[in-house]
Amino acid sequence: MATTESMFVNGKWVASSDGKTFETRNPATGEVLATLPAATTADVDAAVKAARAAFENPAWRAMDPSERGRLLMKAAALIRARLDEIALVESLDNGKTLREAKGDITFAAQTLEYYAGLADKVQGATIPVPGPRMAHTIVEPVGVTAHIVPWNFPFQLAVRGIAPALAAGNTVVAKPASLTSLSLLKLAKAFEDAGLPAGVFNVVTGSGRVVGNHLASHPGVNSVTLTGSCATGIEVLQAAAKNVVPVTLELGGKSPNIVFPDADIDKAVKGAFYGIFLNAGQMCWAGSRLFVHESIHDEFVQKLVKMAEGWKLGAGQDKDTRMGPLVSKEQQDRVLEYVNIGLKEGATLAFGGKKPEDPALQKGFFVQPTIFTNVRNDMRIAKEEIFGPVLAVLKFSTDEEALRLANESEFGLYAGVWTKNLQRAHKFALGLDAGAVAINEYPITFPQVPFTGFKQSGIGSEQGMTAMDFYTRRKAVITNLG
Numbered sequence: 296m297a298t299t300e301s302m303f304v305n306g307k308w309v310a311s312s313d314g315k316t317f318e319t320r321n322p323a324t325g326e327v328l329a330t331l332p333a334a335t336t337a338d339v340d341a342a343v344k345a346a347r348a349a350f351e352n353p354a355w356r357a358m359d360p361s362e363r364g365r366l367l368m369k370a371a372a373l374i375r376a377r378l379d380e381i382a383l384v385e386s387l388d389n390g391k392t393l394r395e396a397k398g399d400i401t402f403a404a405q406t407l408e409y410y411a412g413l414a415d416k417v418q419g420a421t422i423p424v425p426g427p428r429m430a431h432t433i434v435e436p437v438g439v440t441a442h443i444v445p446w447n448f449p450f451q452l453a454v455r456g457i458a459p460a461l462a463a464g465n466t467v468v469a470k471p472a473s474l475t476s477l478s479l480l481k482l483a484k485a486f487e488d489a490g491l492p493a494g495v496f497n498v499v500t501g502s503g504r505v506v507g508n509h510l511a512s513h514p515g516v517n518s519v520t521l522t523g524s525c526a527t528g529i530e531v532l533q534a535a536a537k538n539v540v541p542v543t544l545e546l547g548g549k550s551p552n553i554v555f556p557d558a559d560i561d562k563a564v565k566g567a568f569y570g571i572f573l574n575a576g577q578m579c580w581a582g583s584r585l586f587v588h589e590s591i592h593d594e595f596v597q598k599l600v601k602m603a604e605g606w607k608l609g610a611g612q613d614k615d616t617r618m619g620p621l622v623s624k625e626q627q628d629r630v631l632e633y634v635n636i637g638l639k640e641g642a643t644l645a646f647g648g649k650k651p652e653d654p655a656l657q658k659g660f661f662v663q664p665t666i667f668t669n670v671r672n673d674m675r676i677a678k679e680e681i682f683g684p685v686l687a688v689l690k691f692s693t694d695e696e697a698l699r700l701a702n703e704s705e706f707g708l709y710a711g712v713w714t715k716n717l718q719r720a721h722k723f724a725l726g727l728d729a730g731a732v733a734i735n736e737y738p739i740t741f742p743q744v745p746f747t748g749f750k751q752s753g754i755g756s757e758q759g760m761t762a763m764d765f766y767t768r769r770k771a772v773i774t775n776l777g
Contacts, residue, residue, distance in 0.1 A: 297329055300330065300477065302499055303487070304342045304497045305341070306345075311501070312334075312335050312337045312341075316330045317501070319474060319476060319477065321388075323656075323660075324610070326658075329476075329477055332500055332501070339509045340509075340513075342468045343439060344515070346467065346515075347466070349466045350438055352492065355495055359415075361414065363414045363464065364411040366411075366491055367408075367458065367462060369490065373485040373488055374407070378397060381400050382397045383396075385399065385478045386619070387611070388449070388476075389619075390659075391619050392619050399448055400451070402742070403450050403453075405742050406758075410742075411458075413459075413760065413763060414462040414463075417434050417462075417463060417763060419432035419433050427777040435770060436464035436465040436767060437518050438466070439466050439467075439468065440456075441467075441510045441513070441519045442469040443510065443520070443527075447574060449477075450479065454482065456520040456522075456543070457469060459766050460520075461491075461496070470499055470501070470507055472503075474623055508534060511535050516540060518540060520543045524680075525680075531544070532544065543757065544753040545708075546708075547706055547708070547751065548581065548706045548709060550581060550709040550710055551586055551700070551729075553586045553701060553713065556588045558714050562735070563735075571585070571664075571685075571686045572684050573738070575618050575619055576682065577682050578738070579680075580738050581738075582686075583681065584689065600666060606618055608656060609656065620661045621662060623660060624660055630683030631648075633675070637667050637675075642687070646664065646666040648665045650663070664686075665683075670689050671689070672700050680706070702728045706750055707730060708731070709729055710732045711733045712724070730746065730749050743758070746758045
């Protein structure tokens, strides 16, 4: 049954100021899942104002950092306790399987716990200077931070930026994607129940054109964090530049996954398969370009096709489902159009490429796991981010060719290498133009490991201790002791 939801602003659950709403749909059935407030620019102003007041309030600004850490730890405990509830909401709203959703929510809880532990470890330094002087630095929170959240990992990627922002002592205004807004409201409830002061965490729901643009360009915002497409990233960067506000962007990817003949083939097949078909391929770090050595290419593709044949498509809540629907009809149409592009370019369709024939799935936004062979690196399906379950398989002959082809991309987010040769593995780790390289596993990351995009894949670093730098500023103090 469809629900009616509210936004969370200044510690209260509210409707939009003009009463307008929008609907979010279950992508497995096309049915209305919830009705949410369509925030206005006035609502964004109210949320930023609340966040500013909370930032300046001693109840938060002067709070013992270890107490901030305990609040975040309490919120993490609440999220763990509500794992099944939040995962179900995420699965219904996004389409991903319950197994995947539970993994996302657990990772988010781990992220909160990690940054909770860092809350009282943000430290300045003393600096040697000439004469009878002492110099030191003070590390401060930046102020009000804006977070524009994507629809592919709504809960996990929201927490990835929100956790370090709060740990550093900032306040937050978050805007979820209009397609998948529900789980971020569950995060707001966890923060409310954990005891965060009113205004420290705010959620405004609505369109990117109205809410996202106004938030990114708001003069009351001190930093902007976005995960999204390159086009959206450029718009946000331009909007924030008007106020000389720093921006962290995690954008698109066309990640290479490289398999050498000495790899554990079965393990590599499984990793390559999950690396593209997890979350129905709707991942910035998806291994969408698979480079396989010519000596094992045919065997490898046969094993991939066999796995694809055994994967059951269906609603994410079905325990037998291995891949859910795409998030929307628009996304389904986009992916199918890329299948047609691949065929016109001369690639060979080894598997999939269509909507499933099962009558029970016709109202959902499903696309079969799709595998193309005979792909060239200059084809659009090898160059452009499809953001769906479409794998482009390319052959290579030598290490030098593999590295060159892998780096021939405007993106540089993630890469994978499969080999038992450690010298080769580390050579590729150095040579690959990517913010992260996984060796003999794909995909993999942890809250404590930096996640960075090179080239068109982004600016700045998420996760790890380095993420705290973005949410803090350093003030130098020089004292004359003479």
